[in-house]
Amino acid sequence: MIRLQNIEKVYRTSTIETLALNSINLEVAKGEFLSIMGPSGCGKSTLLNIIGLLDAPTRGDISIGEQKTGHLGDRELAAFRNKKLGFIFQSYHLINDLQVVDNVELPLLYRSMSAKERKQLATEALEKVGLSNRINHFPTQLSGGQRQRVAIARAIVGRPEIILADEPTGNLDSAMGNEIMEILMDLNRNEGTTIVMVTHDENMAHKTHRLVRLFDGSQVS
Amino acid sequence: MLRNYFKIAIAVLKRRKFFTFISLFGISFTLTILMVATAYIDKLVNDPYPDAKRDRSLYVNKLEQKMKDGRQSGPLSFYFLDHYAGSLKIPAKVAISSMSRATNTYVNNKKIVINYKYVNSDYWDVLEYDFVEGKPFSKQQIANGEHVTVISEDTKKEYFGETGSVVGKYIEADNVKYRINGVVKNVPVTAYQFFADIYLPYTVSKTDYKDKAYHGEYIAILLAKNEADVPAMRKEYEQMISKVPLPNKDITKMYSHANSYLVSYVNVGSEDTSGIAYVITAIGLFALLVMLLPTLNLVNINITRIMERSSEIGVRKAFGASSRTLVYQFIVENLILTLIGGLIGVLLTFIVIRVLNNAQLIDNLYLTINFTVLLYALAICVFFGLFSGVYPAWRMSKLNVVTALRQNN
Ligand SMILES: Nc1ncnc2c1ncn2[C@@H]1O[C@H](COP(=O)(O)OP(=O)(O)OP(=O)(O)O)[C@@H](O)[C@H]1O
Ligand SMILES: [Mg+2]
Numbered sequence: 001m002i003r004l005q006n007i008e009k010v011y012r013t014s015t016i017e018t019l020a021l022n023s024i025n026l027e028v029a030k031g032e033f034l035s036i037m038g039p040s041g042c043g044k045s046t047l048l049n050i051i052g053l054l055d056a057p058t059r060g061d062i063s064i065g066e067q068k069t070g071h072l073g074d075r076e077l078a079a080f081r082n083k084k085l086g087f088i089f090q091s092y093h094l095i096n097d098l099q100v101v102d103n104v105e106l107p108l109l110y111r112s113m114s115a116k117e118r119k120q121l122a123t124e125a126l127e128k129v130g131l132s133n134r135i136n137h138f139p140t141q142l143s144g145g146q147r148q149r150v151a152i153a154r155a156i157v158g159r160p161e162i163i164l165a166d167e168p169t170g171n172l173d174s175a176m177g178n179e180i181m182e183i184l185m186d187l188n189r190n191e192g193t194t195i196v197m198v199t200h201d202e203n204m205a206h207k208t209h210r211l212v213r214l215f216d217g218s219q220v221s
Numbered sequence: 222m223l224r225n226y227f228k229i230a231i232a233v234l235k236r237r238k239f240f241t242f243i244s245l246f247g248i249s250f251t252l253t254i255l256m257v258a259t260a261y262i263d264k265l266v267n268d269p270y271p272d273a274k275r276d277r278s279l280y281v282n283k284l285e286q287k288m289k290d291g292r293q294s295g296p297l298s299f300y301f302l303d304h305y306a307g308s309l310k311i312p313a314k315v316a317i318s319s320m321s322r323a324t325n326t327y328v329n330n331k332k333i334v335i336n337y338k339y340v341n342s343d344y345w346d347v348l349e350y351d352f353v354e355g356k357p358f359s360k361q362q363i364a365n366g367e368h369v370t371v372i373s374e375d376t377k378k379e380y381f382g383e384t385g386s387v388v389g390k391y392i393e394a395d396n397v398k399y400r401i402n403g404v405v406k407n408v409p410v411t412a413y414q415f416f417a418d419i420y421l422p423y424t425v426s427k428t429d430y431k432d433k434a435y436h437g438e439y440i441a442i443l444l445a446k447n448e449a450d451v452p453a454m455r456k457e458y459e460q461m462i463s464k465v466p467l468p469n470k471d472i473t474k475m476y477s478h479a480n481s482y483l484v485s486y487v488n489v490g491s492e493d494t495s496g497i498a499y500v501i502t503a504i505g506l507f508a509l510l511v512m513l514l515p516t517l518n519l520v521n522i523n524i525t526r527i528m529e530r531s532s533e534i535g536v537r538k539a540f541g542a543s544s545r546t547l548v549y550q551f552i553v554e555n556l557i558l559t560l561i562g563g564l565i566g567v568l569l570t571f572i573v574i575r576v577l578n579n580a581q582l583i584d585n586l587y588l589t590i591n592f593t594v595l596l597y598a599l600a601i602c603v604f605f606g607l608f609s610g611v612y613p614a615w616r617m618s619k620l621n622v623v624t625a626l627r628q629n630n
Contacts, residue, residue, distance in 0.1 A: 054539055054622040075543040082541020093536045093626060097232035102225065109225055110541035154540070 001162065001194045002028040002051060007060035009046050009217075020046045021057070022217040030161075033188045033195045035205040038214035044198040045166055047214065051196060052085055052164045053077050064162070082110050086155030088165035092147045094139040100126065100150050101135045107158040125153040129183055145176030152183055156193070163187070165197040169204060181207060223553065230554040234561075237526065241558075244522055247515035248562030248605055252598055253569040254511055259597045260574060260588045262504070264411075266483055267593070271408060271415055273349040277448045279455055280414070280485035281306060281441040284477040286468075296320055297477070298437030299423055299430040303341070305461055311454040312443040316340070316347035319426070319438045321417040324395045328380055335376065335394050338417035339426045339439075347444045348415060355388040355403030362402075363422040370399035373407050375585070376418040394419060409586035414440060414485070435468055435475075443479055455479050512601070519555075519609035527551060527617045534617055535625030544618035551617060555610030556603070563602035567595070 009021040020043045028034050036044050049055040050062065053069055062069050064084060072080065086107075094103050104122040126132050129149040139147055148168060155163055165184065169177030181204055187193045197208065205211050213221045234241045269275065281302065285294040302317045309315070319339040326335050345357035350371075358369040372380075372392060381387050391398045399421065408416045423430055428437075445454045458479040467475060527534075537547060567590075574588045 049623050052539070054626075075545065078538065078541050078543035078546070081539060087539045089626065093532050095229070095533050095536065097229055097236060102228065105225075106537065107540040110546065115224065158540075 001030040001032070001065065002026070002196070003061075003063045004051070005061045007047075007050060007057045007062070009043070009050065009055075010058045019217050021050070024060070024219055026212065026219070028194060028196060030194055031188070031192045032210065033185070033208040034197070034210050034212060035208040036196065036198045036212050036214060037200070037202075037205050042214045043217045044214055048164050048166050048196065048198055052087060053081055078110070082107060082158065084161055086158065086160040086163045088148070088151050088155050088163065088168045090167040090170040092139070092144075092151045092171075094147055094150055094154075096139050098138075099135070100131065100137050100139065100142070103139065103150055104153045104157050106154060111158070121157055122153070125157040126150070128156065129153045143176075144172050145179060148172060148176075148180055149183065152180070152187075156187060156191075159191075160193070162194045162196070165195065167198050167200065169199065169201065177201070177204070226550055226553045227557060230557040233526070233530075233554070234558065240522055240526060244515075244519055244558065245562045245565060247518055248559055248602075249566035249569055251511055251515045252563055252566030252601060253573055255508060255601060256566065256570040256590070256594055256598050257573055257577070257588070258508070259594050260570075260590060263593055264409075264586065264588055265486065268412070270406070271348045271350045272412070272482065274347065274444060275482050277445045277451055278347065278482065279443045279445075279451060279458070279479035280482060281443065281458070281477060281479050282414070282485045283440075284435055284475065286435070286472045287474040287476070288471050289473065293436065295436055296438050296440055298432060298434050299339075299426075299439045300433050301435045301437070302439050302441045303430075305465055306441050306443065306458065309443070309454070309457050309461060311445060311450055311457050313446050314343040314347050314444040316344040316442040316444065317423070317439055318344050318414075318420075318441075319423070320440065321413070322438075326380075326392075326394050333379055336416065336418045337394055337421055338419075339421050339423040339430075341423055343444075344420075347442050350408075351406040353404045353406060354386050355401065358402045358422055363424050366424040367422065368397060368399045368425055369402045369422065371403045371405055371420040372401055373405055373418050375407050377404050392419065397425075399425075407585040411586055414442075435465075512605070516605060516609050519559075519605065520612055523551075523555065523609055523613035524616065527613050531620060531625040534620055535622050538622045538625070548611075548614040548618045551614035552607065552610040555614075556606035559602050559606035559609070562605070563598060566602075567598060570598075 004024055004026040007021055007024040007026075008019070011018040011020055024047065036047065038044050046055070050057050053062070053064075053072075064080075067080065069077070069080070095106070101119065101122050104125055105118045108118040108121060123132065123135065126135060129152050131146060131149050131153065134142060134146065139150065142150065148171075152168075163184070168184070169180050172180065184195055184197070185207065188195050195208075197204075199205050211221075212219060272278070282296065283294055284297045284301070285292055299317060299319075302315070306312070307315050317340070321336040321338040323334050323336050325332055327333070342358075342360040342363050350357075353374055355371070357371055358367070362369050370392060376392075377387055380392055381390070387401050387404065390401050392401055393399075399419070410416050443454055443458065445451050462475065462477050465475065467473075534547060538544075542550075570590060574590060578587050
């Protein structure tokens with residue numbers, strides 16, 4: 001489903017050069033639930049952003065599904081992300097000015113779809129994460145766990161084949177973290193969604209199919 | 222899609238009350254100034270009273286004589302206009318009138334200022350004054366040099382007070398008594414070519430209207446039979462001017478043009494530096510300056526405002542918005558903001574114009590908001606919205622997704 005070949009990422013500032021990723025080769029099968037671990041600053045987020053086509057690697061190739069992505073332009077990349085990928089972030093990144101349902105609808109705005117259809121799908125996604133009674137709240141009126149569930153609803157509303165989650169439970173206590181983890185595992189089991197998750201939590205990582213460890217930009221297991 | 226933009230635009234406005242206030246204030250205030258200014262200009266340029274046949278008229282306001290060591294420019298003599306312009310073939314009528322002049326008169330020992338204007342009989346045919354009572358003096362009365370006059374409503378009020386008909390009564394100006402033949406509706410002083418308190422036959426003027434000097438204090442309106450004849454009439458006038466003998470050998474060249482109303486209205490400079498260019502540049506610069514400040518302010522505020530929303534930008538991009546879509550979104554948001562500002566501006570303008578009309582800073586000048594002015598306002602709003610939105614939106618769209626997302630909310 002995802003194939004990384006010889007991925008290298010160098011950050012250059014005027015004074016220093018950081019090798020954030022060093023010849024990463026990685027394949028993720030369709031329907032796999034993969035976790036990535038490693039100490040802070042080892043390049044986990046960088047790797048996830050590259051898989052998510054949010055950032056371009058300095059060297060190397062990424063294919064997602066059958067699609068080689070190296071030559072895609074801004075508009076094609078945007079359309080591709082919209083259809084195939086869903087993102088979950090540690091700090092939720094909800095839009096505080098919008099109600100929960102409008103936040104969840106967001107990916108559908110960039111598809112041709114009627115307002116009614118959008119609302120329908122958003123409501124369904126919120127049901128899946130157990131928040132159908134918070135549709136018209138604003139994000140600031142929700143707890144951290146609830147916000148992350150809204151973010152998950154947003155990530156799944158467009159039925160992407162791949163979900164990329166960067167420390168989705170990082171800001172939550174373990175009970176809430178477990179709830180989030182359950183939702184992701186259900187999604188993986190029942191819908192066959194491929195999931196790549198960065199985590200600091202060994203327990204979470206061991207619930208997934210496979211664990212990749214990074215150290216200083218290199219894959220160590 | 223648009224509904225969503227609207228939702229978020231309103232939400233952002235509500236959240237940032239101070240910012241909203243400042244930018245709305247800037248936009249609406251500027252718009253108000255501009256709209257009052259355009260209403261004023263519109264009044265000057267498009268007001269058809271008493272000059273209703275403007276589209277088939279040409280205006281002669283000055284003659285310029287060039288000498289070896291200078292130039293002399295100003296209104297023309299009655300003789301010149303009557304003799305030369307009056308003999309043209311194309312004009313059906315030639316209205317000749319003096320520039321209005323002020324004189325004092327006394328009513329019950331109270332001094333009042335009266336502006337008088339000498340006119341010929343065509344003047345009453347070319348211009349369509351509204352007669353509240355009576356009628357213009359006739360060609361015969363002019364020829365006889367009768368002391369008759371047409372006065373304005375204001376003058377009637379000031380001289381006679383609230384009273385019935387004054388036709389046949391006498392009014393005194395410069396120690397001469399004139400019998401009133403008619404009363405006309407007021408003309409604002411800004412329509413200086415037509416404005417006067419009392420209109421008199423040119424034959425009663427103290428200076429000799431038969432004097433053959435070219436310069437004097439008269440201007441003329443040439444009226445063609447129809448609009449199509451206007452270019453030919455202009456040409457005929459120019460040809461006539463080129464054939465008029467130079468009055469003496471000091472003068473090397475003479476210029477005089479029959480112009481359209483607008484050109485004649487602003488024709489204040491000399492031949493080489495045309496007045497209209499001055500006036501248009503001045504108005505343009507003024508409008509630009511008035512608009513530039515709030516626009517720059519808006520651009521600035523917009524940049525901060527948009528950068529504050531970098532998390533939103535990052536998320537939208539991650540979930541499939543292209544840079545182009547985002548630029549579009551932010552411009553639409555900005556247009557919504559400016560249009561709301563525009564709406565407030567229109568309301569403010571209504572109030573300001575009302576107050577101005579009541580205060581009567583310029584006698585008899587009544588401003589109205591009309592369709593033209595509203596169109597201007599709309600155009601200005603769109604200009605604001607685009608100009609102040611495009612640059613920030615463009616900067617924002619260049620933002621890298623990862624960078625945008627790292628800056629936590
Ligand atoms: N925009 C950037 N410019 C320069 N260096 C960067 C940039 N982004 C990341 N880096 C560097 O790249 C390395 C990897 O960063 P990354 O954010 O991927 O780490 P991480 O494993 O996600 O860490 P954490 O667990 O703290 O989130 C770090 O050394 C970081 O300083
Ligand atoms: Mg990270």
